[in-house]
Amino acid sequence: MIIIKPEVFKAMQEFALSNHPNEIVVLLRGRKEKDDIIITDYLLPPFGLGGRGFASFPSHMLPIDFTIMGTAHSHPSGVLQPSIGDFHNFYGRIMLIIGPPYDQPRVAAYNKSCELVGVKLSNVS
Ligand SMILES: [Zn+2]
Numbered sequence: 001m002i003i004i005k006p007e008v009f010k011a012m013q014e015f016a017l018s019n020h021p022n023e024i025v026v027l028l029r030g031r032k033e034k035d036d037i038i039i040t041d042y043l044l045p046p047f048g049l050g051g052r053g054f055a056s057f058p059s060h061m062l063p064i065d066f067t068i069m070g071t072a073h074s075h076p077s078g079v080l081q082p083s084i085g086d087f088h089n090f091y092g093r094i095m096l097i098i099g100p101p102y103d104q105p106r107v108a109a110y111n112k113s114c115e116l117v118g119v120k121l122s123n124v125s
Pocket residue numbers: 073074075082083086097
């Protein structure tokens with residue numbers, strides 16, 4: 001299960017909305033607790049690029065940071081299925097895809113094995 005702080009999720013949605021119809025990509029920060037991954041913050045990747053149907057960043061430019069649990073990006077089309085390219089660019093443990101409408105909790109999460117992982121919004125510290 002992936003547990004995300006509601007205000008962090010909301011901030012990502014607002015960021016996605018303000019860039020619509022372009023994609024956004026962010027790095028998810030948090031920690032692993034037993035089988036759960038807890039997301040408490042996000043940051044913009046250095047040199048991140050967003051565009052229509054395309055959002056990525058050069059992962060070799062990233063600092064070594066073990067608090068980074070994975071990435072989140074938007075699919076402005078609203079289709080929450082990952083693309084082949086998404087798995088080729090997998091970074092970290094999890095990948096979140098968020099889609100419009102951005103005032104609703106529309107999100108899908110995947111692990112490295114392309115398996116769907118549950119997401120829960122909950123206040124965690
Ligand atoms: Zn994608």
